Amino acid sequence: YVDRGMIPRTISFIFSELAQRSDYSYTLHISYLxxxxxxxxxxxxxANEKTSMEDLPKVSLMEDEDGRxxxxxxxxxxxxxEEDALNLLFLGDTNRMISETPMNMASSRSHCxxxxxxxxxxAGEETVRRSKLHLVDLAGSERVGRTGVDGQTLAEAKYINSSLHFLEQVIVALQAKSQGKKRLHVP
Incomplete structure (x- = not known):
């Protein structure tokens, strides 16, 4: 239990904090992408349990009329x-794309x-306060030449590396923008 990861520790912390705040009522929802x-x-x-990934519905990004x-x-x-939340985490973890590579017996092939x-x-008020916490698990970048992967695992490595590169470009652009540098495009 001492070696729990960041997400289980965060779940535990949230429920511990909410238990100490009896003057509020809380509703929590979990999503796992x-x-x-x-x-x-x-x-x-x-459907994850009985359907191949190719046949699963894809999650899509939509913008509403308010720009959200x-x-x-x-x-x-x-x-x-806390147990409900952890059970959803563990269920989602069992549905993740994982492959064996020469460097890692259980390599995640996706970002989550x-x-x-x-x-x-x-209590006694109508105002609802909403917040959302996103915990991101990025697949690690891969040195394709060193790992010797091929086929599907090679294709996955290319997607992983290019997406990490694009994330880096977003972070660089946002940093430049925060420092007042003129930047027309944030990828």
């Missing part, structure tokens, strides 16, 4: 306890985003 070869998949979709972005086809599961949405309402 996998990004595999530039497509999004719902790791908590019940939403993920279509991504389920949100209400949880009441575990999201916790929290709504808080103070």
């Amino acid at each position: 996998e990004i595999y070869q530039d497509s999004g998949y719902d790791l908590l979709d019940s 972005f939403h993920l279509r086809s991504l389920s949100a599961h209400r949880v009441a306890t 985003i575990f999201s916790v949405a929290i709504e808080a309402r103070k």
Whole structure:
């Protein structure tokens, strides 16, 4: 239990904090998104257990009339306890794309985003406060020449490396913008 990862520790912390705040009522929802070869998949979709990835519905990014972005086809599961949230995490983890490579017996082939949405309402008030925490697990970059992968694993490595490169470009652009440098495009 001491060697728990960042997500289980965060779940535990959230529920511990909420238990100490009895003047509010809370509603929590969990979502778990996998990004595999530039497509999004719902790791908590019940179809995952009996359907191949190619046949699963893809999660798509949609913009509403107010300019806000939403993920279509991504389920949100209400949880009441730390155990409920951990069970969803473990269910999603079993649905992730994993392959064996020469460097790693269980190499994740995707990026994942575990999201916790929290709504808080103070007793006797109508105001609802909403917050969302996204915990991101990025696939590691791969030195294709060193690992000697080929076929499907090579194709996955190319997607992983290019997506990490694009993320780096976004971070560089945002940093330049925050420093007042003129930058026309944030990828």
